[in-house]
Amino acid sequence: MTETPDAASFDDLGLDPKVLKALKDVGYETPSPIQAEAIPPLLTGQHVVGLAQTGTGKTLAFAAPILSRIDLSQKTPQALVLAPTRELALQVAEAFERYAAHVKGLHVLPVYGGQGYGVQLSALRRGVHVVVGTPGRVMDHLEKGTLDLSELRFVVLDEADEMLNMGFAEDVEQILSGTPESKQVALFSATMPPQIRRIVKQHAPNATEIKVRSTSTTAANVEQRYLKVAHPQKLDALTRILEVENFDGMIVFVRTKNATEELAERLRARGFSAAAINGDVAQVQRERTIEQLRKGKLDILVATDVAARGLDVPRISHVVNHDIPTDTESYVHRIGRTGRAGRPGVAISFVTPRENHLLRAIEKTNRTTLQEMRLPTVEDVNAFRVSKFTEAIGQALGDPQLSVFRDLVAAYEAEHDVPALDIAAAVAVLAQDGEPLFLEDVPEPARSPHQERTKERRGSGKPMASYRIEVGKRHRVEPRQIVGALANEGGLSREDFGKIDIKPAFSIVELPADLSADTLRKLEDTRISGVLIALKPDRFSRGRWAERPSSYSRGDRGAGPAAGGKKPRHKHRAP
Numbered sequence: 294m295t296e297t298p299d300a301a302s303f304d305d306l307g308l309d310p311k312v313l314k315a316l317k318d319v320g321y322e323t324p325s326p327i328q329a330e331a332i333p334p335l336l337t338g339q340h341v342v343g344l345a346q347t348g349t350g351k352t353l354a355f356a357a358p359i360l361s362r363i364d365l366s367q368k369t370p371q372a373l374v375l376a377p378t379r380e381l382a383l384q385v386a387e388a389f390e391r392y393a394a395h396v397k398g399l400h401v402l403p404v405y406g407g408q409g410y411g412v413q414l415s416a417l418r419r420g421v422h423v424v425v426g427t428p429g430r431v432m433d434h435l436e437k438g439t440l441d442l443s444e445l446r447f448v449v450l451d452e453a454d455e456m457l458n459m460g461f462a463e464d465v466e467q468i469l470s471g472t473p474e475s476k477q478v479a480l481f482s483a484t485m486p487p488q489i490r491r492i493v494k495q496h497a498p499n500a501t502e503i504k505v506r507s508t509s510t511t512a513a514n515v516e517q518r519y520l521k522v523a524h525p526q527k528l529d530a531l532t533r534i535l536e537v538e539n540f541d542g543m544i545v546f547v548r549t550k551n552a553t554e555e556l557a558e559r560l561r562a563r564g565f566s567a568a569a570i571n572g573d574v575a576q577v578q579r580e581r582t583i584e585q586l587r588k589g590k591l592d593i594l595v596a597t598d599v600a601a602r603g604l605d606v607p608r609i610s611h612v613v614n615h616d617i618p619t620d621t622e623s624y625v626h627r628i629g630r631t632g633r634a635g636r637p638g639v640a641i642s643f644v645t646p647r648e649n650h651l652l653r654a655i656e657k658t659n660r661t662t663l664q665e666m667r668l669p670t671v672e673d674v675n676a677f678r679v680s681k682f683t684e685a686i687g688q689a690l691g692d693p694q695l696s697v698f699r700d701l702v703a704a705y706e707a708e709h710d711v712p713a714l715d716i717a718a719a720v721a722v723l724a725q726d727g728e729p730l731f732l733e734d735v736p737e738p739a740r741s742p743h744q745e746r747t748k749e750r751r752g753s754g755k756p757m758a759s760y761r762i763e764v765g766k767r768h769r770v771e772p773r774q775i776v777g778a779l780a781n782e783g784g785l786s787r788e789d790f791g792k793i794d795i796k797p798a799f800s801i802v803e804l805p806a807d808l809s810a811d812t813l814r815k816l817e818d819t820r821i822s823g824v825l826i827a828l829k830p831d832r833f834s835r836g837r838w839a840e841r842p843s844s845y846s847r848g849d850r851g852a853g854p855a856a857g858g859k860k861p862r863h864k865h866r867a868p
Contacts, residue, residue, distance in 0.1 A: 306332045309361035311395040316357070319391060319572070319599050325350035325622070326505040332358050335479060340500035342493055343481040350622060352388045355449045355479045359423070360389070362446075365398050368420030370440070372447040373472070375428055375465060377455040378647050379405040384548070384619045385451060386425040399423070404430045404440075414439055428456060428464035435471060445472050448496075453482040453489050455650055462488060469496050483654070515632035518666045519642040519652060525829075527615060527643055528556070532563055533669040534613070534641065535593075537677045542586055542608040545595045546627050548616040556615065557595040558825055562763045563798060567593035570600040598623050604630055614642040617651050621658040641666070675731045682721075682730065729797075756806040757791045759831035760816075766797045768822045775802060775821060782819040783812045801831055 303316050303324055324332070327345045334341050335358035345351055359372050376382040386403035393399045402416045404426035417439055424431070424440070434440035448469065450456065456465055469492070478497035482489055493500055522530045531545070545567075547553055553569035560567035568582045568591055579600070585591035587606045596604075598618070612631045618624045624642075632638030642663065644652050656662055689695065702716050721730075764770045772793045779785055779802070791803025808816075816828045 303328075303357075306357075307336050307361075308332065308357050309396075312357050312360050312392055315392050315394040315396075316353075318394060321353070325354075327351055327503065328354045328357075330503045330505065331355065331479070334501045335359075335477070336361060338477055340477060340497035341479045342485075342497060342500045342502045343479070344485060344502070344504040345481060345483065350620065351451065351481045352385055352620070353392065355451075355481070356385070356389050356392050359447050359449075360393050360396055360399070363396070363399060363422055364446075365396070365422065367422070367444060369444045370421055370424045370442060371445060372423040372449070373431070373442065373445055373468075374423070374425040374449040374451060375431065375456065375468065376425065376451045377427070377459050377461065377650070379427060380645075380647055381452065381619060382425050382427055386423075387549070389423050389425065401425065404434060406430050410439075417441075428461040428468060431468055432464045435468065442468075442472050445476050448472055448476050448478050450478075450480040450482075450492075452650075453480050453492070454484045454486060457486070457488055465492070483657075514636070515628050515638040515640050517628065517640045517642075517661060517663045519644050519663045520666050520668060522643050522645065522668070524645050528559055530643065530668055531560075531613065531615060533674055535560075535565060536674050537669045538611060538639070540592075540611040540639070542589075542591075542606060543593045543611040543613060544601060544604075544609055544627075544630050545593060545613045545615050546601070546618070547595060547597065548618075550597060552616070553595045553597060553600070555825070555827065557593075559763060559827060560593060560595070562768075562824060565593055566591050567595060569595045571597045572599050574600065598626065601627070601630060605633060606630075607633060607636070609633075610636075610638060612638070612640045614640070617642045617644055617648050617655075619651060621655050624655050625659065671732050678730055678732075757803045758806040758808075760802050760804055760828050761831045762800050762802060762821070762826035762828050763798075764821045764824050764826055765795055765799045768824055770795065770800070770821055775800060778819055778821045778826075779804070779816060783808070783816045785812075802828075 302322060303313055306324065306329070308316075327343055328350050331341050331343055331351075331354040335355065341355075343351060343354065355374075363371060374382075374385055376385055382403050382405050386401050389401045393401070400416070400419070400421040401423045402413065402421040402425070404413050404424060406427060406429055413434070417434075426434075431440065435442070450465065453465075456462075478500070480489070480493060480497060480500075520530060520534075535543075545556065547556055550571040550573055553571045557567045557569035568585070570579050570582055574582070582591065582594065583604065583606065586594050587608065589608065594601075595615075609631045612628050614624070614627060618627060628638070628640035631640065642652070642655075652663065702713055705711065705716055706713050762775070764775075772795070775793055775795075776787065776790050780787065780789070785804070789805050792801075793803070794801040813828070816826075819826050819828065
């Protein structure tokens with residue numbers, strides 16, 4: 294068991310200069326204990342066994358030395374990383390690409406179930422250097438003869454105990470038995486059961502064993518909760534939480550740069566004041582956005598870990614992990630953006646069914662328990678909207694302009710013989726700008742899987758499917774604009790369109806059920822009236838999240854427009 298002292302910086306570890314440059318680009322300065330201890334022996338070709346919890350920086354510990362020793366001229370896979378879940382495999386692949394930003398010509402391929410074989414096969418034919426995959430899909434490729442491991446130089450078992458717990462023991466053993474004896478093995482596990490000991494003895498004899506403990510702790514004054522939610526429902530869940538949580542400023546964390554822009558745009562489309570920051574945002578723009586958040590001109594910041602590094606804004610009362618981090622160090626860093634200087638804070642993490650192990654790791658490493666929360670119901674949202682509506686009326690009753698509007702209402706009442714109560718209700722309707730005050734909980738009829746996927750267009754018999762696009766009445770779109778944009782981008786004809794139902798904040802469009810993946814990709818990136826439509830199958834929402842927040846929902850500051858006050862701030866788009 295090694296007890297190597299922490300290195301002062303990554304420069305001391307012997308990594309390739311190109312890898313070092315990438316680490317500096319993403320803001321890494323000092324290696325964590327597992328990185329300081331594992332990188333030197335891995336660079337010299339030794340087997341390494343790391344006993345470390347999720348969140349100690351394992352991915353960089355094995356990715357950086359592999360990238361420092363990769364041979365770009367070899368087109369068959371040189372490194373194979375096995376991970377227990379699809380999500381972790383994708384995260385590891387993304388990390389490799391991030392650390393290889395200056396290693397030109399390097400190709401990384403994630404392979405996992407649920408993704409079509411076509412993309413993976415074409416990439417393998419072109420040549421890849423690093424394969425990151427789940428044991429099941431790697432076995433599928435080996436059985437099909439589409440994955441060549443004959444020249445493999447590095448094998449990494451990430452979260453080995455989790456893989457065995459999930460029933461992959463036999464697959465892992467079979468994969469390892471088909472790799473060259475000369476390979477270098479790195480195995481990382483939170484525990485060391487006998488089965489893993491046998492793997493180490495057979496495939497990584499005389500390995501350097503490293504044991505580290507995470508010293509991360511979370512602030513006692515931050516209330517930590519989690520919500521179990523399927524990935525497609527995350528946006529709708531977030532919207533409900535934004536409506537009923539009494540927050541001041543908020544940071545929503547996602548994993549990728551693209552996700553920051555996409556989520557911020559979708560939140561703005563639903564009426565919230567949101568902006569994105571990521572590694573591609575210029576420093577001047579970043580500072581301007583953070584200053585808007587600090588001054589209350591912006592309520593929600595959608596960010597990546599790197600972009601939020603060092604951010605300290607006192608009014609941040611809530612942090613939401615829209616994508617739960619794959620390491621506990623990132624979790625601690627994220628929720629540390631709230632609860633500053635002894636103030637109370639709230640951290641909410643979305644956990645998909647496949648991410649339960651990440652939740653357990655966070656709780657175990659940080660010696661804390663996250664409280665499960667329930668998704669706010671339609672009744673909760675509507676009760677909050679009514680509360681905001683009545684509060685706005687009460688505030689407007691003290692407005693200096695009240696007498697002016699009272700005279701106008703009295704004149705209208707006398708001239709048209711309409712009760713003042715009806716006039717007040719009509720003014721409130723105007724203030725809603727065509728959007729319903731109440732969220733509707735539309736019951737879902739029982740449908741077979743086939744019925745859920747397609748339906749027939751009346752008269753033509755052509756299979757159709759319903760798609761949701763994030764533009765509606767508030768964007769002043771008309772059916773002809775929708776048809777024109779989608780037809781132009783997707784190469785569709787007028788006959789390919791069925792019913793178009795334009796809602797206040799989004800629209801439902803019927804399109805042929807057999808659209809190709811390429812056409813769908815083009816349509817997803819289409820913009821109408823300058824708004825990214827983010828086309829997706831309607832089965833993910835089915836109209837349950839029918840509208841964006843009303844004019845009196847979460848985010849209002851001061852009097853509502855129906856009562857003659859100011860417009861709610863969350864309706865302003867951030868620049």
